[in-house]
Amino acid sequence: GAVVSQHPSRVICKSGTSVKIECRSLDFQATTMFWYRQFPKQSLMLMATSNEGSKATYEQGVEKDKFLINHASLTLSTLTVTSAHPEDSSFYICSARGRVNTEAFFGQGTRLTVV
């Protein structure tokens, strides 16, 4: 299947700082990317959907000013957690879909720890 690379796999940051997570589709053009958040031993909660060149669509309850999503190219989307707090600590996962490959492929996830 297609490959989606997410970076970094782990990050620790201090409260109040911002962290950027990258999601790249390595061998296909991702017209749509999704960002999920997963708390320990829980399911994936969709945070937002982004289409290349458009503003992201956020799910209800997700602060768009805190979780900035950029999808500037067909192979890259970024999630920036701004002014991070300990409660933002979580596992963040992206997935991507392309024009031809309608199946969603998932990145390996990023474990964010805010101290």
Place this chain on the structure above:
Amino acid sequence: AQSVTQLGSHVSVSEGALVLLRCNYSSSVPPYLFWYVQYPNQGLQLLLKYTSAATLVKGINGFEAEFKKSETSFHLTKPSAHMSDAAEYFCAVEAGGYNKLIFGAGTRLAVHP
């Protein structure tokens, strides 16, 4: 609106035994249904998907699932469990085409010798 219910947050089987992970869905339109597997600290890997073709779907690693509209179910099975099958399994639904996925709460499968 679409939703997924996975019955049993934890399932434990013996190596070689049948694996049955339950998933029921709710959808106002014909659904697309998926099963994913997640190993610790990793993303999700697609096991199989139902997209309105054959109701019995075969996936990777010997898993299969049957779509039963009358029961609104899409249970995942494997005839003989391997130790390597121990992981978290998620059922997901998508309505009306390849849009966003709604995930169930997940079932943790443990396989013991």
